Amino acid sequence: MTLDNDDLIKIRQIVEEVVTVKISESEVRMEAKLTTRFDEKLTESEARLTISFDQKLNDLETQLTSTFDQKLADLETRLTSSFDKKLAEQTFVFAKALAETEKRLEEKIEINKAIIMGVRAEFDGVYEAIRDLTVYFEKKIDVLEKSA
Structure with missing residues (x-):
């Protein structure tokens, strides 16, 4: 049995499909x-x-409440000018702690990014492999058509 050009075209179309x-x-x-996988990782990271x-x-909150209550009691008993100094010191400590917390959160966000x-690079690699397979099969079909 020999294949004519129409048969080869039909075979190629079927193989392509x-x-x-x-x-x-x-x-x-x-x-x-x-x-x-991305959703699971994202959910875990968010959690x-x-x-x-x-x-x-x-x-x-606990630290702020405790420190504030202590400072308020000191202020009530002493009522001295050290109030301004102590309040400024505590504000600095709280601001520093908050900045450190924010920095750690930003680092975790960068890790998630x-x-x-x-994951995106892995998907790109799979896509390229599929594209390479397509080219490979097209070349094989061309070789088969030429040899037939």
Whole structure:
């Protein structure tokens, strides 16, 4: 049995359709997998950041309340000019603690951004591999057509 040009064209179309469907299915599965992984990582990161932030905020609130109450009692008993100095010192300490907390949160955000970039790069690599496979199969089809 010999294949004429129409048969070869039909075979090529069928192969292209199968390759396209397989590549599309693979892309969909990979995208779903990456999206799920990204969502899980993002949810975990959000949970950790929220817990850490809430703990720091509660600690800071406790520290602020305790220190403020102590300073207020001192002020009531002494009523001296040291009030301004102590208040300025405590304000500085609180501002510094808040800045450190904010810095740690920003660092965690940068880590999350790096994770996201890694997932994005991984997806790009898969996409390029699929594209390379497509080129490979097209070359194979061309070779088969030329040899037939």
